[in-house]
Amino acid sequence: xxxxxxxxxxxxxxxxxxxxxxxxxxxxxxxxxxxxxxxxxxxxxxxxxxxxxxxxxxxxxxxxxxxxxxxxxxxxxxxxxxxxxxxxxxxxxxxxxxxxxxxxxxxxxxxxxxxxxxxxxxxxxxxxxxxxxxxxxxxxxxxxxxxxxxxxxxxxxxxxxxxxxxxxxxxxxxxxxxxxxxxxxxxxxxxxxxxxxxxxxxxxxxxxxxxxxxxxxxxxxxxxxxxxxxxxxxxxxxxxxxxxxxxxxxxxxxxxxxxxxxxxxxxxxxxxxxxxxxxxxxxxxxxxxxxxxxxxxxxxxxxxxxxxxxxxxxxxxxxxxxxxxxxxxxxxxxxxxxxxxxxxxxxxxxxxxxxxxxxxxxxxxxxxxxxxxxxxxxxxxxxxxxxxxxxxxxxxxxxxxxxxxxxxxxxxxxxxxxxxxxxxxxxxxxxxxxxxxxxxxxxxxxxxxxxxxxxxxxxxxxxxxxxxxxxxxxxxxxxxxxxxxxxxxxxxxxxxxxxxxxxxxxxxxxxxxxxxxxxxxxxxxxxxxxxxxxxxxxxxxxxxxxxxxxxxxxxxxxxxxxxxxxxxxxxxxxxxxxxxxxxxxxxxxxxxxxxxxxxxxxxxxxxxxxxxxxxxxxxxxx
Numbered sequence: 001x002x003x004x005x006x007x008x009x010x011x012x013x014x015x016x017x018x019x020x021x022x023x024x025x026x027x028x029x030x031x032x033x034x035x036x037x038x039x040x041x042x043x044x045x046x047x048x049x050x051x052x053x054x055x056x057x058x059x060x061x062x063x064x065x066x067x068x069x070x071x072x073x074x075x076x077x078x079x080x081x082x083x084x085x086x087x088x089x090x091x092x093x094x095x096x097x098x099x100x101x102x103x104x105x106x107x108x109x110x111x112x113x114x115x116x117x118x119x120x121x122x123x124x125x126x127x128x129x130x131x132x133x134x135x136x137x138x139x140x141x142x143x144x145x146x147x148x149x150x151x152x153x154x155x156x157x158x159x160x161x162x163x164x165x166x167x168x169x170x171x172x173x174x175x176x177x178x179x180x181x182x183x184x185x186x187x188x189x190x191x192x193x194x195x196x197x198x199x200x201x202x203x204x205x206x207x208x209x210x211x212x213x214x215x216x217x218x219x220x221x222x223x224x225x226x227x228x229x230x231x232x233x234x235x236x237x238x239x240x241x242x243x244x245x246x247x248x249x250x251x252x253x254x255x256x257x258x259x260x261x262x263x264x265x266x267x268x269x270x271x272x273x274x275x276x277x278x279x280x281x282x283x284x285x286x287x288x289x290x291x292x293x294x295x296x297x298x299x300x301x302x303x304x305x306x307x308x309x310x311x312x313x314x315x316x317x318x319x320x321x322x323x324x325x326x327x328x329x330x331x332x333x334x335x336x337x338x339x340x341x342x343x344x345x346x347x348x349x350x351x352x353x354x355x356x357x358x359x360x361x362x363x364x365x366x367x368x369x370x371x372x373x374x375x376x377x378x379x380x381x382x383x384x385x386x387x388x389x390x391x392x393x394x395x396x397x398x399x400x401x402x403x404x405x406x407x408x409x410x411x412x413x414x415x416x417x418x419x420x421x422x423x424x425x426x427x428x429x430x431x432x433x434x435x436x437x438x439x440x441x442x443x444x445x446x447x448x449x450x451x452x453x454x455x456x457x458x459x460x461x462x463x464x465x466x467x468x469x470x471x472x473x474x475x476x477x478x479x480x481x482x483x484x485x486x487x488x489x490x491x492x493x494x495x496x497x498x499x500x501x502x503x504x505x506x507x508x509x510x511x512x513x514x515x516x517x518x519x520x521x522x523x524x525x526x527x528x529x530x531x532x533x534x535x536x537x538x539x540x541x542x543x544x545x546x547x548x549x550x551x552x553x554x555x556x557x558x559x560x561x562x563x564x565x566x567x568x569x570x571x572x573x574x575x576x577x578x579x580x581x582x583x584x585x586x587x588x589x590x591x592x593x594x595x596x597x598x599x600x601x602x603x604x605x606x607x608x609x610x611x612x613x614x615x616x617x618x619x620x621x622x
Contacts, residue, residue: 022068025058026075033079040086049104049116052083056112059151066150066217073154080119087123110145114155117142122162132168133179136187144194149202156195157224160231169235181237189250192228199225200260218262226270233274240282248283252290261297268303277314280307281327288336300340301351305358308333312365323366330363330373341384349390350398356381357406364413371422374410378425381406385432395434403433407441415452417445421464435471439519442469446526457532459546466550472519473551523551524579577607577618
């Protein structure tokens with residue numbers, strides 16, 4: 001019992017106590033709300049205000065968790081709606097609002113007093129807009145009287161909700177007496193600033209061992225703070241100029257100065273989401289400068305990726321005029337990302353690559369013709385990985401997935417493999433991947449070529465392409481790695497290097513995500529895209545000679561060595577020979593009899609060395 005009591009003292013009420021406390025508070029609220037509405041029906045306003053004050057007094061508690069407090073707050077504010085409607089009806093009949101506005105300020109406790117003051121003040125504004133400017137200023141200033149983080153946040157949220165439809169939304173010249181959009185901006189910005197301070201203060205209350213619990217509670221309350229920015233974005237007379245000169249500087253100043261990582265992360269993301277794309281384009285440098293000044297614990301990568309993706313979508317959206325020519329969008333983001341990489345020595349390789357992937361998406365989406373932009377990103381990625389000491393990337397890692405995403409972006413968005421061949425830094429980045437992942441990206445590229453019918457018209461381009469996907473033709477790196485693994489296993493178990501008995505080592509025992517037969521089939525289909533056109537027969541012959549020279553280096557014998565480890569080996573082998581036979585037949589029809597004859601004989605000789613069903617039939621076909 002002693003430790004249970006101590007636990008409650010140090011960690012707040014346990015779950016059972018929370019439910020009990022909430023039920024008790026809700027019971028009081030329902031009773032007082034019933035009494036308030038009965039008094040209103042009898043036109044006993046003073047008695048109704050007394051019951052309303054008693055009901056609001058339940059919000060003075062410090063025992064409820066944010067979740068329970070929110071449930072209590074929602075019930076009370078729903079009941080306060082009845083009082084607001086009654087007062088509005090009464091004042092429209094001629095009752096003096098000023099007297100009641102002063103009267104409710106004599107409520108005994110500050111929480112009920114301010115809730116009543118906000119309710120009456122909003123009714124006062126609706127009945128007489130001439131006083132709107134002064135009352136809004138009065139209300140937002142008086143809310144400073146509540147400095148308890150939880151109670152203060154919900155009080156200011158109530159202020160924001162009640163004033164939603166009464167904020168001035170006109171320029172200064174139109175209605176100076178009743179207020180203008182400048183007064184609304186001042187009102188919301190002050191409320192935002194105070195709410196953010198209260199929200200940050202929550203993290204520093206209580207014992208340090210409760211820090212994780214408090215942070216989770218803060219996450220549950222973040223929407224209360226973000227509502228201020230939503231309200232600003234809903235004001236029609238806030239144009240780009242006013243946003244750039246007044247709104248954004250004030251918000252960024254508050255965010256940067258608070259130095260709280262959770263607040264900075266959320267509010268920066270909120271800015272991106274609630275304001276229009278045109279506003280972000282006009283204030284890009286200011287926003288990026290603020291990103292550089294954030295707490296080092298803030299994941300700036302996520303903020304930049306979110307902004308890049310939004311502007312990329314805006315630039316490619318139907319009906320959009322695109323990015324104005326005077327805004328060097330790519331340069332802005334490229335410089336900012338370079339600063340992040342330079343100033344954050346603890347930046348992980350996967351974060352670096354994900355940033356560059358977002359930048360690649362921007363370059364491909366907004367500047368589709370600027371191949372140099374994409375090549376610059378690839379170069380930066382290569383150099384960044386070098387600085388981080390990353391040479392070879394293992395399969396199934398986060399880094400491998402991020403790099404695959406980056407390498408596939410140009411394939412998907414250009415749909416033209418010939419453009420990739422002009423990128424000097426694409427191949428070096430691809431070669432960092434391990435063999436299975438390299439093969440996956442290479443096969444993805446070849447499949448894209450087949451889907452789009454991308455022709456390769458010159459010997460030079462054929463050589464570049466086959467060099468790019470050389471892991472499918474012959475992968476010495478993979479063979480060396482496999483040999484090293486075999487040697488290690490053999491030495492560790494004392495086996496014979498040639499018997500393949502060490503820990504299952506030997507032909508076909510290494511994990512291989514790409515089936516060799518499928519790879520060879522894919523390469524064979526792509527060969528048909530090596531075409532100069534019907535009028536350049538000499539050049540076409542040169543293209544095929546180049547392809548044959550390079551493809552001849554393929555380790556086709558590797559498939560033969562796997563016959564004992566693959567149950568479907570004979571079936572696959574037959575398909576390979578059928579494919580080869582149909583290809584040579586095609587050469588014969590193209591009036592290349594000498595080449596076709598030589599290949600038919602080569603095929604027959606190879607079949608003679610491979611034991612499988614229907615051996616004689618296949619050999620006879622050749």
